[in-house]
Amino acid sequence: MAESQMTPRTYVREVPPTRWYFRHPRYMRYIAREVTCIFIGAYTALLIVGVAQLSRGSAAWEALLAALQAPASIAFHLVALAFALYHTITWFNVTPKALPVQIGEHIVPAWTIVAAHYAVWVVLSMVILLAVGVL
Amino acid sequence: MTKSNKPVVWGLFAAGGTVAAFVIPVLILVTLLAVLGHAPPGLSYERLQPLLAGWTGKLIAFVVISLSLWGSAHRLRITFHDFGVRADRAVAALVYLAAGAGALLTVFYLLRI
Numbered sequence: 001m002a003e004s005q006m007t008p009r010t011y012v013r014e015v016p017p018t019r020w021y022f023r024h025p026r027y028m029r030y031i032a033r034e035v036t037c038i039f040i041g042a043y044t045a046l047l048i049v050g051v052a053q054l055s056r057g058s059a060a061w062e063a064l065l066a067a068l069q070a071p072a073s074i075a076f077h078l079v080a081l082a083f084a085l086y087h088t089i090t091w092f093n094v095t096p097k098a099l100p101v102q103i104g105e106h107i108v109p110a111w112t113i114v115a116a117h118y119a120v121w122v123v124l125s126m127v128i129l130l131a132v133g134v135l
Numbered sequence: 136m137t138k139s140n141k142p143v144v145w146g147l148f149a150a151g152g153t154v155a156a157f158v159i160p161v162l163i164l165v166t167l168l169a170v171l172g173h174a175p176p177g178l179s180y181e182r183l184q185p186l187l188a189g190w191t192g193k194l195i196a197f198v199v200i201s202l203s204l205w206g207s208a209h210r211l212r213i214t215f216h217d218f219g220v221r222a223d224r225a226v227a228a229l230v231y232l233a234a235g236a237g238a239l240l241t242v243f244y245l246l247r248i
Contacts, residue, residue, distance in 0.1 A: 017219030034214045040155050041207030043163055047200050048241055054187060055247035058180040065178070068170050077167040084160045091156040098149070117156075125161040132165050132177030 036087035039080040092117040144209060144231075151206020154199055184248060193245045201238035208234035 021027040096110035208230040
């Protein structure tokens with residue numbers, strides 16, 4: 001083979017476009033974080049259905065509550081809860097980097113911001129649980 | 136300076152992700168209790184309807200639902216790219232239109248409560 005006759009070829013690394021995230025745990029955690037949007041989006045769609053049924057009166061609302069007791073619904077809610085919690089945790093952990101708070105020359109340490117988020121989250125959740133009658 | 140729509144799109148996503156991070160887990164928990172047959176008293180029609188009949192309740196419900204929807208839509212657009220779909224303009228149009236439609240539906244039904 002005469003190398004002087006070969007045109008230089010750029011090297012293109014093979015990356016499977018639909019399966020690349022299986023290659024490394026960090027990629028898996030990233031994809032898990034991104035996929036949370038599917039479950040949160042689906043649950044928000046359910047909230048819209050809830051608002052619609054609520055607007056149609058008591059019978060429609062009760063029918064929705066009854067229909068939600070199907071096994072598929074139980075499975076969905078368990079999985080959605082897990083992914084929603086993962087979204088919350090990853091979101092809080094990233095917030096100090098996304099919106100650094102600077103006071104003078106001093107940047108507020110990340111753990112302060114993250115801890116504040118968790119504290120507010122816990123308090124808000126308890127308030128909602130109290131209002132609904134769970135606690 | 137070049138003008139871009141990205142700040143608006145990203146800003147709504149940031150707001151949506153934050154709202155979702157704070158309230159969606161507890162809301163799913165409450166719904167889960169109803170799904171398991173132990174619906175809390177606050178989820179009864181008699182307790183819930185008056186809450187959403189007033190403007191404060193409507194406003195809170197609209198903000199939570201529409202922002203969460205936009206946050207999920209924007210992330211879903213990027214997730215499509217992660218899964219190998221390269222038609223970004225089409226995906227973006229699809230997800231943002233869906234989020235807009237969801238927000239409009241929410242307003243429509245909230246006004247009827």
